């Protein structure tokens with residue numbers, strides 16, 4: 099048995115479709131928590147509206163946002179996976195088919211970076227990154243569409259032999275630059291070390307972690323807690339209109355590197371669109387998020 | 388949320404009505420507005436204003452939103468409305484003062500707010516800015532009755548000028564008022580002021 103073109107085409111399109119209509123469970127839990135803990139009355143109202151809207155989207159199948167973003171996938175492939183057909187093309191074709199059939203329709207967001215022309219397809223679209231997993235017989239696919247609000251504030255800075263304090267200040271500066279422009283409460287993903295591209299990838303992957311999970315390294319877990327608290331002290335609040343809930347969590351990961359230390363920070367808006375499934379060699383599809 | 392007690396504003400507002408609102412007010416919207424998310428659209432609007440020409444839809448003294456609208460169409464005419472949701476206004480900062488003054492706009496809307504130059508233009512003209520909750524399309528769309536008219540159909544749907552009729556749209560927050568008060572500015576200033584303290588507490592080990 100093998101993972102086929104048809105299956106990947108169908109699953110990747112479904113993951114994108116589903117992601118547009120429901121927020122992850124851990125985001126819902128965080129919203130509920132925040133409605134109770136937020137101290138600014140106006141911000142509480144906004145959080146309650148967010149929760150009610152997310153619940154409406156989920157029960158009625160409506161979209162969370164009019165901006166469907168662009169499809170972006172992280173695919174981890176087990177070393178025992180067998181594939182049949184052109185899997186890369188399957189993802190492109192799945193998106194093309196979805197665009198033609200999805201109800202309600204989505205609008206054109208795929209933008210040529212040099213001409214600003216918009217359509218439903220383009221070079222490297224859908225955006226996919228491939229990783230290898232150990233000795234397993236499945237493909238682990240995460241779909242996390244990215245739109246302008248959640249995408250444009252990502253930044254990377256490379257410091258030379260920084261102290262922990264330097265790194266944390268750098269992260270907070272990037273948070274200040276974004277202010278409340280990215281539809282907070284956001285998830286913040288931080289990648290530290292490695293090389294430029296590696297740090298960026300760590301940062302992106304960190305945004306995909308469900309809320310409530312801690313980094314296994316206690317030093318990093320402690321940073322996450324302290325930075326989450328610090329970001330919430332800025333006061334930007336829901337939708338940047340003031341409040342104590344600016345982030346639901348700062349997620350950090352790091353890689354060893356040389357003395358130069360890239361620090362990548364990326365965000366995702368409160369709807370935090372993300373779906374995930376595993377496809378096994380047997381053809382079984384296990385929906386995870 | 389119980390919205391029945393909220394003030395309902397009927398768009399378009401007169402400048403005097405706009406001046407009765409304060410930054411922080413929570414309201415519901417009725418009436419009509421023109422919405423777009425297009426940069427090319429707003430550049431074209433600026434060119435039209437500067438050339439002294441009128442807009443293809445009634446916009447003078449009106450409400451103008453940074454908001455995407457998705458609908459079905461037949462023969463270039465809008466039929467069924469599907470959904471709406473705001474986009475980031477701050478990326479249009481450079482264009483907005485000309486549009487606010489040139490069209491005498493009395494209400495703006497979107498997310499993320501506008502710069503000081505726009506806030507000044509709004510104060511002159513008598514104009515407020517509403518913050519719409521991004522990502523709350525499922526609820527906000529219920530407050531849009533229909534797409535009344537569209538113009539500049541050579542552009543993609545969300546870039547056109549889309550005239551919409553609202554009924555109980557919101558709740559929305561007055562985030563910039565017509566007296567020069569901007570919630571965004573206030574919050575940015577206070578966040579900057581807090582930063583040294585925040586960095587100081589950051590160094591303390593976490594309690595948990």
Ligand code: SF4
Pocket residue numbers: 163164165167245246247248280281367368369472473474521522523
């Ligand atoms: S940043 Fe805001 S407007 Fe953009 S996709 Fe997210 S919720 Fe929607």
